[in-house]
Amino acid sequence: MAASSNKSVEPTTRSRGRQPTFDRDEALETALDLFWRHGYDGVSIADLTKAIGIAAASLYHAFGSKADLYREVLHHYRSVRIGAKEIADAPSSYDAVRQMLDRGITAVTMPGKPLGCMVSSGMLMTSEENADLAAELKAIRTVSRKALERRIAHDVKEGVLPATTDAAALARFYMTVLQGLSVQALDGASAAELRLVAASALRAWPGAPSDLL
Structure with missing residues (x-):
């Protein structure tokens, strides 16, 4: 699988206090599994944030949008x-x-x-x-x-x-x-x-x- 040099991303939401970092590659694997099983239309932002274990703001900060995350997941997947x-x-x-x-x-x-x-x-x-x-x-x-x-x-x-x-x-x-x-x-x-x-x-x-x- 394609590896990312950015191993972790910190959430930008400060009002809740400092959140734990998350592993970007693990997040991509989780998103890959969801998109693969349910298709793009069948996966919501709420599904992604719950499965990855981050806030929506953190997901948007790390990946840009649901569509951008899907594109990165495809790159992650296409090596097979x-x-x-x-x-x-x-x-x-x-x-x-x-x-x-x-x-x-x-x-x-x-x-x-x-x-x-x-x-x-x-x-x-x-x-x-x-x-x-x-x-x-x-x-x-x-x-x-x-x-x-x-x-x-x-x-x-x-x-x-x-x-x-x-x-x-x-x-x-x-x-x-x-x-x-x-x-x-x-x-x-x-x-x-x-x-x-x-x-x-x-x-x-x-x-x-x-x-x-």
Whole structure:
């Protein structure tokens, strides 16, 4: 997980006297659990302050707003997923997809954690007032898809994949599979069951290697 250099924040409300400091990383983990389980719309400021154990003024001072806290939680969370740089640096686009699906399954079925993926399934349906935040999540998903598309296109250019390969369609197909894994995890599919799904999806790869998941 991404670490913060600011380990503690002191509340700014002085009328109640000096309050104990709190651990920022622990606060982020608590907020992560709430947002992950209940979604952005399902978590209130009161829920956050009660779970973290701080006053609302302290939360606003430390994180700015509920939306800003959600953004920081997403950054805290996204380290479990394969990023654009890892996709670009993978030995091949096939390896990138294989790793993406493998990491995705691990992320959506972690023991003791909520099921599903905050990025893949997050804010697909939300209120109009949170449309901007939903657009940011969509942009995160788009970045990953475009990175995969570029990696596939590179392999087509290098002759690793057939010249007839549609990089955009292939990238979208595997991103759809990735999002589907999150939904299936929410519906109760086990990691073993999801790995069978991923293996089936990998067989659709152009000239798929025999050493599948």
